[in-house]
Amino acid sequence: MSFQPVKFYQTGTFTVGNRLLPDGERSVQSTVRRHNSLNSGHRACQGCGEALGARYAIDAAMEVTGGQLIAANATGCLEVFSTPYPETSWQVPWIHSLFGNTAAVATGIAAALRVKGREDVRVVAQGGDGGTTDIGFGCLSGMFERNDDVLYICYDNGAYMNTGVQRSSATPPAARTATTAAVGSTPGNTFGQGKDLPAIAMAHGIPYVATATVSELRDLEAKVRRAMEFRGARYLHILVPCPLGWGHDSSLTIRMARLAHESGIFPVFEAENGEVTGVAKIRRQVPVEEYLKPQKRYAHLFSPRPNEDVIRRIQAQADRNIRRYRLLQDS
Amino acid sequence: MLKQIEGSHAVAEAVALCRPEVICAYPISPQTHIVEGLGEMVKAGELSPCEFINVESEFAAMSVAIGASAAGARAYTATASQGLLFMTEAVFNAAGMGLPIVMTVANRAIGAPINIWNDHTDSMSQRDCGWIQLFAETNQEALDLHIQAFRLAEELSLPVMVCMDGFILTHAYERVDMPTQEQVDAFLPPFEPRQVLDPQDPVSMGAMVGPEAFTEVRYLAHVKQMQALDLIPGWAEEFRKAFGRDSGGLMHQYRMEDADTVVVALGSVLGTIKDTVDGLREKGHRIGVLGITCFRPWPTSALRAALERARKVSVVEKAFGVGLGGIVSANVRTSYSGSLDDVFTVIAGLGGRPITRESLARAFTEVEQGTSAPLVFLDLNRAAVDRALARERESRRSGPIAEALLRDVGLVTAQLR
Numbered sequence: 001m002s003f004q005p006v007k008f009y010q011t012g013t014f015t016v017g018n019r020l021l022p023d024g025e026r027s028v029q030s031t032v033r034r035h036n037s038l039n040s041g042h043r044a045c046q047g048c049g050e051a052l053g054a055r056y057a058i059d060a061a062m063e064v065t066g067g068q069l070i071a072a073n074a075t076g077c078l079e080v081f082s083t084p085y086p087e088t089s090w091q092v093p094w095i096h097s098l099f100g101n102t103a104a105v106a107t108g109i110a111a112a113l114r115v116k117g118r119e120d121v122r123v124v125a126q127g128g129d130g131g132t133t134d135i136g137f138g139c140l141s142g143m144f145e146r147n148d149d150v151l152y153i154c155y156d157n158g159a160y161m162n163t164g165v166q167r168s169s170a171t172p173p174a175a176r177t178a179t180t181a182a183v184g185s186t187p188g189n190t191f192g193q194g195k196d197l198p199a200i201a202m203a204h205g206i207p208y209v210a211t212a213t214v215s216e217l218r219d220l221e222a223k224v225r226r227a228m229e230f231r232g233a234r235y236l237h238i239l240v241p242c243p244l245g246w247g248h249d250s251s252l253t254i255r256m257a258r259l260a261h262e263s264g265i266f267p268v269f270e271a272e273n274g275e276v277t278g279v280a281k282i283r284r285q286v287p288v289e290e291y292l293k294p295q296k297r298y299a300h301l302f303s304p305r306p307n308e309d310v311i312r313r314i315q316a317q318a319d320r321n322i323r324r325y326r327l328l329q330d331s
Numbered sequence: 332m333l334k335q336i337e338g339s340h341a342v343a344e345a346v347a348l349c350r351p352e353v354i355c356a357y358p359i360s361p362q363t364h365i366v367e368g369l370g371e372m373v374k375a376g377e378l379s380p381c382e383f384i385n386v387e388s389e390f391a392a393m394s395v396a397i398g399a400s401a402a403g404a405r406a407y408t409a410t411a412s413q414g415l416l417f418m419t420e421a422v423f424n425a426a427g428m429g430l431p432i433v434m435t436v437a438n439r440a441i442g443a444p445i446n447i448w449n450d451h452t453d454s455m456s457q458r459d460c461g462w463i464q465l466f467a468e469t470n471q472e473a474l475d476l477h478i479q480a481f482r483l484a485e486e487l488s489l490p491v492m493v494c495m496d497g498f499i500l501t502h503a504y505e506r507v508d509m510p511t512q513e514q515v516d517a518f519l520p521p522f523e524p525r526q527v528l529d530p531q532d533p534v535s536m537g538a539m540v541g542p543e544a545f546t547e548v549r550y551l552a553h554v555k556q557m558q559a560l561d562l563i564p565g566w567a568e569e570f571r572k573a574f575g576r577d578s579g580g581l582m583h584q585y586r587m588e589d590a591d592t593v594v595v596a597l598g599s600v601l602g603t604i605k606d607t608v609d610g611l612r613e614k615g616h617r618i619g620v621l622g623i624t625c626f627r628p629w630p631t632s633a634l635r636a637a638l639e640r641a642r643k644v645s646v647v648e649k650a651f652g653v654g655l656g657g658i659v660s661a662n663v664r665t666s667y668s669g670s671l672d673d674v675f676t677v678i679a680g681l682g683g684r685p686i687t688r689e690s691l692a693r694a695f696t697e698v699e700q701g702t703s704a705p706l707v708f709l710d711l712n713r714a715a716v717d718r719a720l721a722r723e724r725e726s727r728r729s730g731p732i733a734e735a736l737l738r739d740v741g742l743v744t745a746q747l748r
């Protein structure tokens with residue numbers, strides 16, 4: 001097996017690239033054996049974090065299961081851009097049923113495999129934040145509670161992107177969406193709302209819960225691999241920037257994800273049986289402005305004049321995450 | 332083997348004989364005893380291999396069945412009423428994807444006002460969703476139809492709904508002839524899916540389809556239902572030979588020879604209708620009965636042939652299209668060569684109201700004599716309705732309709748006694 005000496009080093013960051021790693025630790029994407037489960041030719045926007053996240057997550061799951069994988073997919077950008085009829089980008093057996101039932105469909109697939117004695121074939125379910133935290137929440141909670149043998153992956157881009165960027169219960173405070181307009185005395189999404197789905201998943205006591213971003217793809221892959229070591233319900237919540245909905249340049253997708261982590265906005269951690277077992281430390285906390293400024297959804301926080309109060313509240317949330325998950329290197 | 336058992340239990344046993352591999356259950360009266368029975372069989376190891384999943388909603392029940400069926404397992408669930416509506420999006424989806432799921436609907440009214448008793452509003456609300464809909468007249472037919480349903484579903488790759496009247500059938504203890512495992516195995520071959528999620532041969536299912544192909548995909552669904560029309564009579568005949576009973580088929584005819592007036596109906600009310608017709612026949616009325624077993628696909632030509640000599644048609648229905656009238660009647664009119672004015676609608680048994688022979692005989696006689704209104708609500712309490720309407724005329728804030736009417740009806744009954 002020959003390996004391409006891939007140049008992957010992300011300059012100006014602390015991220016270690018593939019070329020500094022031994023072969024065994026390199027990203028599955030850097031090998032010629034990679035499955036390309038979500039193949040090229042799909043219709044995602046340039047710089048789509050969701051496409052990137054799904055490609056790595058599913059390829060990692062394919063790698064660890066030796067290609068014995070079935071995927072269920074909720075309605076949303078990922079489903080729409082990957083299967084413009086009669087073409088499909090999926091190189092795995094894949095089913096899309098509805099927007100709100102993906103976890104249940106996956107339960108059904110897992111039940112069928114169990115009854116047929118094919119438990120070597122594993123099941124992933126995947127959906128956007130709307131499909132996961134809102135409309136699919138009932139089915140997801142049911143799947144968790146029964147501890148069905150499914151890995152559910154949520155690609156969180158913080159809004160209903162496929163229908164034109166409307167607010168979901170994963171939309172962060174102050175963010176502008178099509179239904180939380182940047183107008184009035186409190187522009188953008190309201191503070192004090194929304195769901196912390198990784199925490200809710202942990203409260204179900206399921207074997208494995210983790211968060212990840214597309215800025216740390218090896219971490220993402222490692223979490224998929226770890227998730228596959230468990231039987232029962234597992235949940236992976238991946239932050240996937242969306243250039244269209246967030247209003248940042250499509251070249252900044254990775255950077256946005258990294259800043260979300262390094263500012264404390266999006267804590268990256270792992271939990272087993274309801275207990276946090278590991279966090280991705282931040283070596284140098286960046287102020288939230290650095291994360292907010294390049295995104296048009298937060299433009300109203302900076303012009304015509306900076307909205308110090310709202311920025312402070314967002315910073316306070318980031319600081320709280322940092323304290324709560326002990327994200328700083330020396331904490 | 333002859334058994335004296337509850338209808339729900341008979342269906343549970345028949346479903347078990349069909350070797351379902353995944354069963355999803357969510358409770359709603361009057362369906363509960365069916366899935367309870369199956370759950371017990373799975374738990375006891377009598378039905379194996381089979382996964383019995385207690386889901387968190389009917390929407391999940393149908394969705395789990397979709398996933399299981401797509402992964403190649405024989406999938407079954409049962410519901411009724413609000414449950415059927417709660418799963419509607421997935422019901423359409425199962426049909427659209429051509430997944431051969433079998434579901435029992437223990438027919439019950441739909442709220443508001445909430446009502447647990449029998450009528451057909453639930454199944455009728457799904458008549459255009461792409462499922463095959465079979466209606467059982469008796470408990471024996473209900474159990475037999477399930478065996479036929481699995482075969483039909485899997486042959487055509489279409490889901491099948493077996494509709495049986497809630498309480499009237501589901502909770503009635505009757506004698507049924509329970510087939511043996513060998514008989515059922517000989518009639519129902521193992522499930523060989525046309526499409527399956529398989530890592531050895533990865534396919535995408537449920538892709539986005541645009542205007543360039545949507546019509547064709549939908550048309551194919553129609554073609555499949557038309558194929559069912561061809562298959563069902565033959566299989567009913569095969570079933571008769573193997574099991575020794577007339578069960579299923581497109582329709583059942585009763586005393587139709589020389590009938591000028593034909594009563595059309597679905598489900599268990601056919602028993603009362605037949606008794607009524609027997610009585611009328613004794614008095615010399617030329618009246619017969621046409622029971623529709625297969626409501627979807629609609630058996631157009633068979634019905635047209637059966638109604639060829641009928642001068643008047645009276646359709647007894649346990650549901651109605653609000654703002655239109657009869658639903659079954661509207662279907663019958665598409666298959667009747669006589670004057671459409673000669674098709675009459677009798678709405679009866681809504682929310683479990685008893686359908687009596689006396690009232691039916693009156694309604695049929697009025698149809699025969701040409702004195703019937705085109706749309707009749709059997710045994711309607713006109714006074715109560717008038718009072719509700721008067722209340723609305725008199726006061727802007729007339730209050731909640733059902734609750735006030737209930738009070739009135741209570742008073743009326745008190746006065747009657």
Ligand SMILES: Cc1ncc(C[n+]2csc(CCOP(=O)(O)OP(=O)(O)O)c2C)c(N)n1
Binds near residue numbers: 155159160168
């Ligand atoms: C029952 C139902 N309601 C609404 C929709 C419309 N809809 C389709 S995709 C979508 C947005 C998906 O948002 P999300 O789950 O966050 O995924 P994203 O597109 O952002 O990746 C919506 C609202 C639908 N398809 N079905």
Ligand code: SF4
Binds near residue numbers: 078161
């Ligand atoms: S709208 Fe956002 S999530 Fe959807 S394809 Fe474009 S970048 Fe990806």
Ligand SMILES: [Mg+2]
Binds near residue numbers: 130159
């Ligand atoms: Mg989204």
